[in-house]
Amino acid sequence: MTLRNTLILIACFALSPTWAITQHDAVNLLKASSEACKSIKSISYKSFLSFGDLDVKADIRQEFGSVPDVGFGNAKILVKGELETQKGAQPFSFSYDGTFFKLHEVGKGEIKTIENPDARTVGRNLGFQYSLLVHPTFTSEAGMDKIIASLKRAELMGESKIEGRDCQQIRIFRTLKNPATQEEKESFSDWFIDKETLLPIGFVSNSIRRTVVVESVETKNQTPFDINDDGHAKEEIVTGKEPKTEGLPSKGEFFPSFKLDDVNGNQKSLNSYDADIFIVDFWGTWCGPCLLAMPDLQAIHQKYQNKKVQVIGISVHDAPGKAEKFVAKKAYSYEFLVQGDELAKRLKLDTYPTLFVLDKEGKILHAEKGRREEAMKDFEEIIQNKLKQ
Secondary structure (H helix, E strand, O other), X not given: OOHHHHHHHHHHHHHOOOOOOOHHHHHHHHHHHHHHHHOOOEEEEEEEEEEOOEEEEEEEEEEEOOOOOOOOOOEEEEEEEEEEXXXXXXXXXXXXXXXXXXXXXXXXXXXXXXXXXXXXXXXXXXXXXHHOOOOOOOOOOOOOHHHHHHEEEEEEEEEEEEOOEEEEEEEEXXXXXXXXXXXXXXXXXXXXXXXXXXXXXXXXXXXXXXEEEEEEEOOOOOOOOOOOOOXXXXXXEOOOXXXXXXXXXXXXXXXXXXXXXXXXXXXXXXXXXXOOEEEEEEEOOOOHHHHHHHHXXXXXXXXXXXXOEEEEEEEOOOOOOHHHHHHHHOOOXXXXXXXXXXXXXXXXXXXXXXXXXXXXXXXXXXXXXXXXXXXXXXXXHHHHHHHHO
8 A cells, every 4th residue: 555545545434523622633544635636747726815804716727847946836727816995806817838927907907027036025925915826836846744743742623614615624833933032932724634535725814814626636738837928918027026016106196184193192183293205114923024124124224213204113004912912922013903904995005014205294205015135225315305495
């Protein structure tokens, strides 16, 4: 009997009502699911993602190949979906054929094309609202092995249904290290394993919920992994270093007025500060890229604080008191305001961090979303040019 058949047999026993529910059984079921993922060379599925008020759905096709892993598990990929907005369902698409990554974002008339990107560049351009749709354990050489290797413990939680499919729910606990602070914290997420196919078709963690409906496996499809195949959209070749500004207010518009509490409970607005230039950063304690950007913001604050440049961090999607506790442990000395969810909603923000550079009247000089290594250099150039005026 092969290892894969052995694991599947163990998993079948684990799904039996008479089987004792133990951590060992949960891990064996995860291993069987991992083997099922590894066996897939091509798959088509529908993916549904909910994150807070955000709802996204997409048709996805993945095909394993000898291509770099840019976040899709060594696979070529074609994604066509819809993002629910106040204007209704808005289409988007992206693809990766092993050489070119292409992205057609909501509301954009051109396709952004990046040649030979790395995973970081793809992630920065996609943002969580698109990247979380993809199930990278499908068509991956590693399957779920990395998840299994990193778990602290696993528990079978019972049977459940996902998109009409009978599943076994597994709760996995892991100790995660914050890349910016190096702090360790235990977290858990729930995985839902299809009892028939053993594929992981559901995932729930904090406010994120992703479910999958598998349509076909190992089906040959000659459609190119290219969203520009119809030739209707204009193609824009980029290097991956340009700021992402899609959906943000334009340069010259005024930043909306607001009143928010600082970490000490004092209500503040832009008028509370004696500044000629503002850098406003929307962030969250849950957002890794946000935390990685903070040392750079602190450096700008220290360099320009005596030149009427005010850096303000506005926390979003954090429980009351959480941002305050985080800031209290850090040595950051720029201003922090909390509970900025409504302000972020008014600005229609969908990616974090999102940063704005404003003049003293609140007029937008620059806006971009996502963490970009070149951002702080660009911010300094804006600051220096403004200070010369």
